[in-house]
Amino acid sequence: MTTLAIIGGTGLTQLSDLTLIKRDKLDTPYGAPSADFITGELKHQQVVFLARHGNPHTIAPHKINYRANIWGLKQLGVERIIAVAAVGGITSAMAPRHIAIPDQIIDYTYSRKHTFFEDENYPVTHIDFTYPYSPSLRAQLIAAAADAHISVSPTGTYGCTQGPRLESTAEIKRMEQDGCDVVGMTGMPEAALAKELGMEYAAISVVANWAAGKTEGEITMAEIEQHLHVGMANVAAILKSFIAR
């Protein structure tokens, strides 16, 4: 079994039930990762956990050092990453608290350090990104959700915006026309960087709110927190069943 990592997003800054083995504070050629890497054991499987926004949650999506995070995981021998992240729901199935295992991604971010292949140390490299999420890891997550009796959408297109603000109604309309099902702020460049280093990467998207303009009125943080609380309990159940398989 290859080494597994879980990157936790908003609402998942630590993994309960993980028996601590070690804590690594790593430095990387790209600077400091978001937090210490926590290696632990869950159901006799070794798992590395990283809090994407730091622990406590202080780093905004556009400020996350994605390269340091992915580089650090690679240094620790991680070969498979499950990335958990809150999203806004755009298409009709993506109601608050629902979970999707996306199969496609569209990048709307800008000015993020988005590649390891940017200087003269590397030859010009164009990785394939036809399937941004590992089909086999996705299939295992979908099966784990079924084992845990949690209904998930087995596909979906994740649109990644720059943040930290939420979107305008017109931006969400445009994203829907582009084919996005959910919107988040952290999926890119994380997915691409993992692929650049040859790691398997899949995501669990937890819907925290209807995206802008999909309901009357404005989106409140209170609503997001309430839905995430329930959604993340389901994510924890999926992760446990994934690891037990």
Ligand code: HPA
């Ligand atoms: N937009 C972008 N990112 C998000 C949202 C949203 O509506 N909800 C949770 N993360």
